[in-house]
Amino acid sequence: MKRRVILAATTAMIGCAAYAEDLEVTHWWTSGSEAAAVAEFAKAFDATGNKWVDGAIAGSGGVARPVMVSRITGGDPMAATQFNHGQQAQELVEAGLMRSLESVASADGWRDIVHPASILESCEIDGEIYCVPVNIHSQLWLWLSNDAFETAGVAVPNNWDEFVAAGPALREAGIQPLVIGRQPWQASLAFQTIVASVAGPEAYGKVFGDKDADVVNGPEMEKAFAALATAREMTAGSNVQEWNQATTQVINGQAGGQIMGDWAQGEFAIAEQVAGEDYTCLPGLGLADIVSTGGDAFYFPAIDDPEVTAAQEELARVMISPEAQVAFNLKKGSMPVRGDVNLDAANECMRKGLDILANGTVVAGIDQMLSPDAGNQLADLMVQFFNEPGMSVDDVKASFIDILEYDS
Template sequence: MRIRFLLGATVAVCAAGVAHAEDIEVTHWWTSGSEAAAVAEFAKAFDATGNKWVDGAIAGSGGVARPVMVSRITGGDPMGATQFNHGQQAKELVEAGLMRSLEDVAKADGWRDIVHPASILQSCEIDGEIYCVPVNIHSQLWLWLSNDAFEKAGLKVPTNWEEFVAAAPDLRKAGIQPLVIGQQPWQAALVFQNLVAAIAGPEVYKQVITDKNVDAVNTPEMDKAFAALVTARELATGSNVQEWNQATTMVIKGGAAGQIMGDWAQGEFAIAEQVAGKDYTCLPGLGVSDIVSTGGDAFYFPAIDDPKIAAAQEALARVMISPEAQVAFNLKKGSMPVRSDVDLTAANDCMRKGLDILANGTVVDGLDQALSADASNQLSDLMIQFFNQPDMPVEKVKESLIGILQLSS
């Protein structure tokens, strides 16, 4: 990825948006400490245009917030802008004519030239038109380790999944939870995603998750991933938290040795004033493979028949993708910017690892890009059931996974 500093770069703001300042309600599910700090950067930048960000945070995960957002839009009570993940979550709303196209703004500002990789913006494209502004790249493929936990147990910090698994018995003896997973279903699906990508490998991941090749589910490589899934269930026994950030806090405090989580976890480490490489260790691809996924967040804008609101929506879209806001937001969020032409000299070691892999390593689709919303929800439900039922066999998971892939193909 090409990283440079844009001297004197300014946020392009529609003149009408300044002349006719509007209050714009923005709904999202960013409520953890680091998430709130990150979204405040967008709010500050938007308020500077003369408009007003009205925060519509919805507590809980995207799975909790999205039905509320969709219900409001379809029920005739739309917000000014709303968060969704990259992928197909807003496709039906767009096809119903309920979301406004940003194609004119994207063309005028050259979004197709500045967004990297191109697949990120393509996730916003339906029938050749751009309907959302992508704000970050979140790779879900990371293992986060507490250096303090391993020191307490008299162990070296692992460099890969195999070493992490081998350390589990000594961690238990030291009273440390080896692997912590919260009870939100998507967290369990994310663990499965990581194991397929790292243990089965990127090529098999693409066959199974992206191409929905059901024959690939029964390969020797996937058998290794399923065996690792059973191991992960054993390591996670004793996890007693609900939210993902509660699990991250356990790692930060040394009560748990590791967490499989997306790179947004490093926002929590940052707000706790922990230093990458010193207080915690991050292993992309579980330390097995140099691989990142390109999930993340984007904002869509409901179609509202009011030129003043439309102008303010355009101003917000331009703010979100501006160089300054991209840097300020993503440094606090723990994600990578969607632009390849911004200054990231303040990036920590973990973000740099992600950026290097994004530029030179293997990049795969995130779950929300590859699977339909229904299929993604079904995978999450299947995986949390597996983690909560120690006697659930892998063969049942395989059978259910094949049905989910067929649903999404």
Template sequence: MTKRLLLGATAAICFAGGAYATEIEVTHWWTSGGEAAAVAEFAKAFDATGNKWVDGAIAGSGGTARPVMISRITGGDPMGATQFNHGQQAQELVEAGLMRSLEDVAKADGWRDIVHPASILKSCEIDGQIYCVPVNIHSQLWLWLSNAAYEKAGVPVPKDWNEFVAAAPKLREAGIQPLVIGQQPWQASLVLQNVIAAIAGPEVYGKVFNEKNIEAVASPEMEKAFAALETARELATGSNVQEWNQATTMVINGTAGGQIMGDWAQGEFAIADKVAGKDYTCLPGLGLAEIVSTGGDAFYFPKVDDPAITKAQEDLARVMISPEAQVAFNLKKGSMPVRGDVDLATANDCMRKGLDILAKGTVIQGLDQALSADAGTQLADMMVQYFNQPDMSIDDVKKGLVDILQFDS
């Protein structure tokens, strides 16, 4: 058996302890401390079925990893399973006939009855067929604060964006970075998403990103959001990190006051033994609105002509959505489970906030669901340019946003 076959989707059938186990390679981009701890829960649960998880972690963000994953699938070297975000990122692969349908598994196990909200599973559906297993709900609409930083600066921990802005000068005086944003383009895009959702409001957010309503970009509500974006750039001046988890580490260490980031930041706080409400504060909707988004991660399974691999893929899909694995994975990842019937007695304060809003508050689609992959990349590139080029005006952002929405219409 060749090394290529051992590592790819057509994996080895290994005899161990008297039982045959099918190895499948699983590619993903979870490489930070908290992410690695979370994905290990899936690997452990899958190995317990008698199969073997071969970890195919790709360093960097999804933007770095996805082209590698797509190239392997289209080039005839598919893995057994691969991560994508909820939304349209794998649609072309599905339409090309390269990804297998999970419809039979989903029907047999009642996925449409247990996944909540229903829009999460709907994002895995193309032409009435389920093509992926969603593993979490990641809301991107959070502001994370270091309690130690505010104690050092001698000001109360902010309760919302307005107090956060007002406290910034005191943090500067204390040598603390008020707002930290890494250089990955999607981090800058997250800031825009947050100010529009929390300050312009969920209705305007829907008009802009879901309906691609050009007139909404010029609305009074959006003017307030753009003003907050200008303030965010001022507060982020001095940020000197690249990766999102490096920015989170600055909040953990108290060298930065806050970070606008998705709830996966919780995984980094957890691995650093920090306690929600004591060591750090989490503000959904920038503390201005009870709102969460329904982005997240899902796993797709390339088609392979090997019954053993096909069976192992089904085993893995069932493991990932099982109640036990959902709890173990999401408690370490910082995300919310996709099942509405799991026991989360050990959930921390921040996860409970998210779950409460998910149950009774306002839920919007994440950008990965609202925009095509190309439009999302264009938006991220524009926003990182805005945060790095002081001479780029907010009018440039408005025009660029309109162009992107028209491109995606």
């Protein structure tokens, strides 16, 4: 890694040189709002005298993660890399390829400031912290275009049932009722959201957490599978690939709605749309006051260089600092991991999420309950279901149970 010598004014006065590091940071944040958000981290880190070297990898996490893992295991590690909350980096940690942040976390009291505690627990292996969580992303949202419903001559829905009822009017007006991109993870996200919202948080936990096949075959999940079939009907004609392309269709009124995580509101923000006026956000599909605790964290590969190690610790501290937490999350559309920051600038949708986080029902993100392999299998199953109109709900149910049994 390139090392630069920076003479700060104070050190110049006493004739000492302060060493700074260029740290390559890999991530998959490439949409407009994501790039604006990650720039806040870069700016804050650069202000320390170090240098953020951006290593964005185009595509979703499913595309980027294998590249990141290959570099780390192949002896060409970056200085820091993004993963989601959960088990994605566990094997790397167990192989001794990632460095512990326990000394930083303990010294700075991370266990006292990160809320809910389960977020930081996702970073903990054998009692030590191995990552810095940077946000809380709830996947369980429905985003609606107010203009689309006005064009169709129907009221903006308050929940999933009203949205489904408005579908024919949207079609008649030449508007795509529900848009979902063709990446497998988007179809999986829609299913997870439907399970949590339609079957309910208790069933969601028993299905994904306990891997309970009896619940999968039960009446609550029957409602969820029926809603999944309806979602497939409403997405017929959807022809976009990336999630942010789907969000753009909602922003432009070409689509009525999108099931997507709260990062979608970052795209609404850079389009200068106002929550409650131009678009409507419904956590739990408007059926339940519920959010999930997914999100992103950064891990730091073990590099045998004390100067790099010191800069990695500085970056970890920057990412969880109150100032960077606010600046980053306001642009990302996610919620801060700190419970002690000022969010007066939060919009209506972020406030909904924060209120539920404080007073409503909070469930674990899917990456915290399924192994990466099982998560990929689920994504493949769901994209198959959405792309094959002849695939029955019974076929999906049987395959889903197989995945849960495999992951048990």
